[in-house]
Amino acid sequence: MDIKQIQDLIRFVSKSGVNEVAIEQKDFKITIKTTGEQTIVHHATASVPLQAPALPAAAPAPAAEPAAAVVDATNYITIKSPMIGTFYRSASPDKPLFVNVGDEIKSGTVVCIIEAMKLFNEIESEVSGRIVKILVDNASPVEYDQPLFLVEPI
Template identity: 70%
Template sequence: MDIKQIQELIKFVSRSGVNEVSLEQENFKITIKTNQAPVYVNAAVPSASTQVVMTPPAPVTSPAQAAPAAAAAPATEDTSKYITIKSPMIGTFYRSASPEKPSFVNVGDEIGTGKVVCIIEAMKLFNEIESEVSGRIVKILVDNASPVEYDQPLFLVEPI
C-alpha cells in the first residue's frame, strides 16, 4: 500500500463517520481512528436477493458554526493574482520544526522552488512541505498546530 492509497483511506474514513478502521494485508497493518462519536449500525447478513446500501451520516452544522462563515464572506479580497500553496495530505499543520525553532516562512518572506514552507504531521510522520513556486508569502491561511485537509489552501504567494 503506497502513501496515496493511505491518504485516500484516511479521507474516506474521515468522511464516512466511522470511528475506527483496521486493514491487514500480507506484511502491512494499519488502524485509523477518528475522534468522532461512535456510530452503531445493526445489520443482518443479507440474502443473495437483498441489496444493502449504506450512506454516511450528514455533517451537523449548528447556527453558531455557520455564523462565522457568513460574516467572513463579505470581506473577501481579490486573490486571483496570487498562487496558492495547498496541502498535499491530511494532517496537522506546523509552521516550524519545533516550538523553540523559528517559523519556516513568515508573511513577506521570499521563497523559491524547493524551500520548506511548513510541516504536516500525518500518522506520527512529519512531512516537510516544499514550495513548488517562487515568490513572496502574502498570507498564511492556517493557524499553527491546526488540522488540515487534502488540497486545503495553506499560503498565498505573490509571484516575483
C-alpha cells in the same frame, strides 16, 4: 501518486533499511528519509492559481499580518496541503518559523510541516515568490488540497 501509494512507499522504505528514496515525476516529487527515530517525507506538487471563491470562509488571519489587510486572491498562487494532517509552521516549538508573511521563497523552500500518522512531512514550495498570506493557524488540522499559503509570483 495517491496517498495510498505514498503510505505503502513509506512503509516499504521503513522496513527495507534504506536511508533515503527520491521519486520525481512530471508534476510530483517526493523524498523519504529515515533515521532510527523518525521518517521525514519531503513532498511537493505543482500549484495552480487560486480562484477567489475557493478560499475558506473562516480562514483565520495570522498575528503577523495587519488585521486591515485585504488580499485579492486572483493574482496569487496557492500552496495547498498535499495530505490530511496537522499543520506546523516550525520544526518544533523552540525552532524559528519556516516562513512569515513578506518572506521571499524559492522553489524547493520548506514552508511548513504536516504531521500525518506520526510522520513529519516537510512541504516544499513549487513556486518562487513572496508569501502574502498564511491561511492556517499553527497546530491546526488540515484537509487534503486545503489552501495553506498565498504566494505573489516574482
